Amino acid sequence: VVVSFSYSAIPIDEARNELLNREKMVRLGEHLVLRKEEEQVNGNLMTLKKAEITKAMKTQEFPPSMHFFHAKKLIEKSDVFHILKKMPKGAALHLHDFGILDGDWLVKNVTYRQHCYICFNPSGTLQFRFAHSTPSNNKQDNSSKWILLENYRRELQNVTEFDNSLLKTFTLVTENPEVTYADQHDIWAKFDTIFHTVSGLVHYAPVFRDYIFRSLEEFFLDNVMYLELRAMLLPVYELNGETHDKEWSVRTYKEVAELFAKDHPEFIGLKLIYSDNRSKDVSLIKESIQTAMALHTSFPKTVAGFDLVGREDTGHTLYDYREALLIPTMEGVKLPYFLHAGETDWQGTSIDNNLLDALILNSTRIGHGFALSKHPAVMEDLRKRDIPIEVCPISNQVLKLVTDLRNHPAVAFMAIGYPMVISSDDPGFFGAKGLTHDFYEAFMGIGGMNADLRTLKQLAINSFKYSSLSSSEKKTALQTWEKEWDTFIDNLVKK
Amino acid sequence: VVVSFSYSAIPIDEARNELLNREKMVRLGEHLVLRKEEEQVNGNLMTLKKAEITKAMKTQEFPPSMHFFHAKKLIEKSDVFHILKKMPKGAALHLHDFGILDGDWLVKNVTYRQHCYICFNPSGTLQFRFAHSTPSNNKQDNSSKWILLENYRRELQNVTEFDNSLLKTFTLVTENPEVTYADQHDIWAKFDTIFHTVSGLVHYAPVFRDYIFRSLEEFFLDNVMYLELRAMLLPVYELNGETHDKEWSVRTYKEVAELFAKDHPEFIGLKLIYSDNRSKDVSLIKESIQTAMALHTSFPKTVAGFDLVGREDTGHTLYDYREALLIPTMEGVKLPYFLHAGETDWQGTSIDNNLLDALILNSTRIGHGFALSKHPAVMEDLRKRDIPIEVCPISNQVLKLVTDLRNHPAVAFMAIGYPMVISSDDPGFFGAKGLTHDFYEAFMGIGGMNADLRTLKQLAINSFKYSSLSSSEKKTALQTWEKEWDTFIDNLVKK
Ligand SMILES: [Zn+2]
Numbered sequence: 001v002v003v004s005f006s007y008s009a010i011p012i013d014e015a016r017n018e019l020l021n022r023e024k025m026v027r028l029g030e031h032l033v034l035r036k037e038e039e040q041v042n043g044n045l046m047t048l049k050k051a052e053i054t055k056a057m058k059t060q061e062f063p064p065s066m067h068f069f070h071a072k073k074l075i076e077k078s079d080v081f082h083i084l085k086k087m088p089k090g091a092a093l094h095l096h097d098f099g100i101l102d103g104d105w106l107v108k109n110v111t112y113r114q115h116c117y118i119c120f121n122p123s124g125t126l127q128f129r130f131a132h133s134t135p136s137n138n139k140q141d142n143s144s145k146w147i148l149l150e151n152y153r154r155e156l157q158n159v160t161e162f163d164n165s166l167l168k169t170f171t172l173v174t175e176n177p178e179v180t181y182a183d184q185h186d187i188w189a190k191f192d193t194i195f196h197t198v199s200g201l202v203h204y205a206p207v208f209r210d211y212i213f214r215s216l217e218e219f220f221l222d223n224v225m226y227l228e229l230r231a232m233l234l235p236v237y238e239l240n241g242e243t244h245d246k247e248w249s250v251r252t253y254k255e256v257a258e259l260f261a262k263d264h265p266e267f268i269g270l271k272l273i274y275s276d277n278r279s280k281d282v283s284l285i286k287e288s289i290q291t292a293m294a295l296h297t298s299f300p301k302t303v304a305g306f307d308l309v310g311r312e313d314t315g316h317t318l319y320d321y322r323e324a325l326l327i328p329t330m331e332g333v334k335l336p337y338f339l340h341a342g343e344t345d346w347q348g349t350s351i352d353n354n355l356l357d358a359l360i361l362n363s364t365r366i367g368h369g370f371a372l373s374k375h376p377a378v379m380e381d382l383r384k385r386d387i388p389i390e391v392c393p394i395s396n397q398v399l400k401l402v403t404d405l406r407n408h409p410a411v412a413f414m415a416i417g418y419p420m421v422i423s424s425d426d427p428g429f430f431g432a433k434g435l436t437h438d439f440y441e442a443f444m445g446i447g448g449m450n451a452d453l454r455t456l457k458q459l460a461i462n463s464f465k466y467s468s469l470s471s472s473e474k475k476t477a478l479q480t481w482e483k484e485w486d487t488f489i490d491n492l493v494k495k
Numbered sequence: 496v497v498v499s500f501s502y503s504a505i506p507i508d509e510a511r512n513e514l515l516n517r518e519k520m521v522r523l524g525e526h527l528v529l530r531k532e533e534e535q536v537n538g539n540l541m542t543l544k545k546a547e548i549t550k551a552m553k554t555q556e557f558p559p560s561m562h563f564f565h566a567k568k569l570i571e572k573s574d575v576f577h578i579l580k581k582m583p584k585g586a587a588l589h590l591h592d593f594g595i596l597d598g599d600w601l602v603k604n605v606t607y608r609q610h611c612y613i614c615f616n617p618s619g620t621l622q623f624r625f626a627h628s629t630p631s632n633n634k635q636d637n638s639s640k641w642i643l644l645e646n647y648r649r650e651l652q653n654v655t656e657f658d659n660s661l662l663k664t665f666t667l668v669t670e671n672p673e674v675t676y677a678d679q680h681d682i683w684a685k686f687d688t689i690f691h692t693v694s695g696l697v698h699y700a701p702v703f704r705d706y707i708f709r710s711l712e713e714f715f716l717d718n719v720m721y722l723e724l725r726a727m728l729l730p731v732y733e734l735n736g737e738t739h740d741k742e743w744s745v746r747t748y749k750e751v752a753e754l755f756a757k758d759h760p761e762f763i764g765l766k767l768i769y770s771d772n773r774s775k776d777v778s779l780i781k782e783s784i785q786t787a788m789a790l791h792t793s794f795p796k797t798v799a800g801f802d803l804v805g806r807e808d809t810g811h812t813l814y815d816y817r818e819a820l821l822i823p824t825m826e827g828v829k830l831p832y833f834l835h836a837g838e839t840d841w842q843g844t845s846i847d848n849n850l851l852d853a854l855i856l857n858s859t860r861i862g863h864g865f866a867l868s869k870h871p872a873v874m875e876d877l878r879k880r881d882i883p884i885e886v887c888p889i890s891n892q893v894l895k896l897v898t899d900l901r902n903h904p905a906v907a908f909m910a911i912g913y914p915m916v917i918s919s920d921d922p923g924f925f926g927a928k929g930l931t932h933d934f935y936e937a938f939m940g941i942g943g944m945n946a947d948l949r950t951l952k953q954l955a956i957n958s959f960k961y962s963s964l965s966s967s968e969k970k971t972a973l974q975t976w977e978k979e980w981d982t983f984i985d986n987l988v989k990k
Pocket residue numbers: 094096340367425
């Protein structure tokens with residue numbers, strides 16, 4: 001028998017190398033050429049990474065395949081994590097205004113401030129409000145009265161216990177997430193409750209300012225130099241009950257960022273993506289679009305565009321909102337969109353089709369795009385137009401879209417060099433800090449044994465490339481980042 | 496500001512339809528044209544499917560996203576499941592010799608046969624042996640003696656309890672799989688133990704014959720007409736200790752299949768893929784390749800080729816075996832391969848690279864190919880050569896490669912019409928029967944709301960197209976299947 005196999009004519013090693021090279025060539029960041037020192041650092045990094053993965057294959061304890069609430073401690077012991085922490089990661093492009101800081105600061109600092117009132121709702125949820133005198137009752141008749149927290153604490157036998165219980169209302173973190181949150185309904189209910197609870201604290205003007213400042217600080221300490229925040233711009237209030245409008249909030253974000261930049265010259269800045277909730281009726285979203293256009297016009301350097309936030313599975317689809325979302329086009333105004341789309345496991349549903357509409361509506365980036373692998377045409381067009389997905393591994397895991405991050409759809413996207421950035425969504429709610437935990441999951445779990453320093457460098461570069469910075473701002477930002485990157489490399493080489 | 500968005504020139508609905516159509520066109524089975532009656536059945540099927548998914552979105556109880564051991568009862572209540580059960584599903588191309596039947600028959604029938612001896616090993620594992628007189632002890636000194644099961648049962652107070660405990664040793668099924676099997680090491684250990692325990696029963700010549708017959712029956716009742724079995728062809732023994740060689744086993748498979756076909760004219764047949772275990776040294780695999788070539792020559796219509804089985808993560812890689820696997824090419828003999836490859840979550844490891852070697856070694860099909868989405872070059876070449884992956888959803892879930900089947904990599908493959916077949920691997924160990932449970936998972940979980948009767952029909956057609964049947968056998972098989980298919984459609988239309 002004469003055999004005519006296509007591969008049998010060449011030796012197996014040659015065929016393998018050809019395949020390995022073809023796959024290498026298309027991987028995210030593969031085209032980057034590393035300088036000698038970078039190669040050296042890469043060598044060390046990959047040795048650590050391989051050791052960690054090889055050990056995990058034996059022990060079967062691999063952080064990216066565990067729930068983050070269990071994995072966190074393991075991750076923070078990892079040598080790879082410590083390198084990632086020091087690495088200048090560029091920008092965080094997918095964050096929500098008040099999901100950034102962990103609850104600790106809110107409990108120990110904010111709730112200990114003067115004039116802080118607390119209200120225990122019969123449903124078990126909490127509300128806070130700062131005021132000169134006791135606020136009037138909530139509209140719901142059966143909600144309990146407002147109590148001055150200072151007085152309440154004074155009468156407690158065990159304040160630590162109370163503070164710990166407060167902390168639990170500010171975060172999703174629990175010892176047994178599998179038990180606490182049986183399904184997505186459970187975790188999203190808690191998620192919404194946290195936003196509600198935290199709201200009265202963070203919208204008090206002095207806390208509002210401090211929250212922004214501390215957020216910048218936390219990310220800066222995590223070697224992130226630039227942030228784009230999805231911000232709801234809800235009314236901020238003063239002690240006397242006076243409230244501020246959205247313009248005031250935008251100005252405050254701007255001022256605080258400038259203040260922070262003064263003492264941190266490597267800090268590049270902050271932009272806002274004005275966001276409304278997809279639970280609202282289209283008529284209200286129409287108003288929000290008008291507001292977004294106005295804000296974008298008034299603050300062209302601070303308000304980058306518009307997004308819709310909240311749970312996709314139960315919210316309105318982008319198609320439901322088409323009349324609202326087409327207003328800028330109709331009016332010939334350019335309002336960039338940064339739409340959450342495809343944050344769902346329900347393939348083929350109207351929700352899943354948000355990805356189509358995000359593309360059609362010319363979204364500048366796609367928030368999550370978790371469902372994108374199910375949409376080959378959308379994928380193709382997005383890639384042609386170089387529209388990136390914002391991958392938030394820990395968020396997707398905690399919100400129960402995927403269990404083992406090695407099965408995250410971004411795995412296949414990273415393998416073909418699909419445009420993406422890594423972000424952390426609401427790290428404060430997840431018990432994460434800055435971007436490093438998510439970078440660890442992406443580098444170890446999503447990238448597998450193949451992702452190396454090139455992948456990481458590309459992710460950092462992408463975070464500027466796909467940001468809303470103007471081209472001159474991008475240039476400056478990249479220069480600043482490159483300096484930091486070189487220092488990072490040099491420090492590691494010296495070791 | 497003049498806006499030049501690429502999509503804004505055309506109405507949103509037009510753009511959407513264009514995208515929806517493009518995605519529809521490439522989906523698995525989309526090019527099939529249904530006749531009027533099929534369209535009608537499709538309509539009804541999709542109504543049931545949509546109702547089931549819509550309900551699951553509310554209740555958050557969706558079988559494909561639950562562990563199969565929990566989901567099974569729900570699945571069997573599903574209307575969609577009952578239609579799938581009746582549907583002529585074609586062929587089962589990825590099955591292992593003694594993983595087909597559930598343990599019930601082994602306990603209630605086989606272990607009650609005369610001359611059955613049992614041995615309780617100190618490690619807690621069981622062994623069985625049929626013999627005229629008590630078998631001599633195992634080689635390990637500390638294993639307990641062989642006891643005639645008939646006598647043993649006679650002295651038991653509670654035989655039902657004992658039989659239930661036996662049943663548990665024949666299956667992976669437990670009430671709390673998440674607790675029982677903490678990781679892949681645990682589940683594979685149990686998996687190997689089952690094979691070991693069952694071995695003494697199924698290799699007793701009369702049981703061997705009955706096992707084959709019942710397997711054909713079970714699949715036939717599940718409307719599967721043709722099987723390709725990965726078979727180890729281990730020695731089969733008689734009561735007097737006499738053993739039979741591989742040729743005898745192949746002949747027996749052939750004879751039993753012919754016997755079964757006599758009474759079931761729509762039954763198409765059975766082929767074997769001789770398989771050895773990837774834990775063995777290359778020298779032994781070289782011998783197995785020689786054996787495979789000999790068997791393929793002696794039984795060209797029954798022995799279709801060769802495969803390597805057992806856990807990939809801990810076994811030898813295909814590359815380790817390259818000298819053995821290249822023997823047929825070197826000798827100019829054609830031995831088709833049906834290689835398991837990519838049944839791993841460990842991206843970028845030498846195990847993960849089995850996919851490269853399966854391609855290079857011209858595997859006729861790929862067993863699982865779970866890791867394929869991480870290998871764009873392999874994917875491209877396999878597709879060019881029309882090499883399908885054998886997707887076994889329940890197996891992948893039970894063996895802990897993926898939790899929620901909506902995150903199975905085949906989701907993206909189905910969306911681009913990648914060549915695939917659905918199979919059940921070792922349904923007996925998983926508590927599944929035939930192919931229907933796996934078809935349910937594939938149709939509901941992997942296909943999402945988009946997969947319809949076309950997808951199912953294509954999967955059935957694929958099962959013949961990618962089988963080892965000769966082209967004339969395929970033609971006959973497809974004709975027989977089409978008749979069954981039309982009856983299936985007509986019965987549903989009448990309702
Ligand atoms: Zn988000």
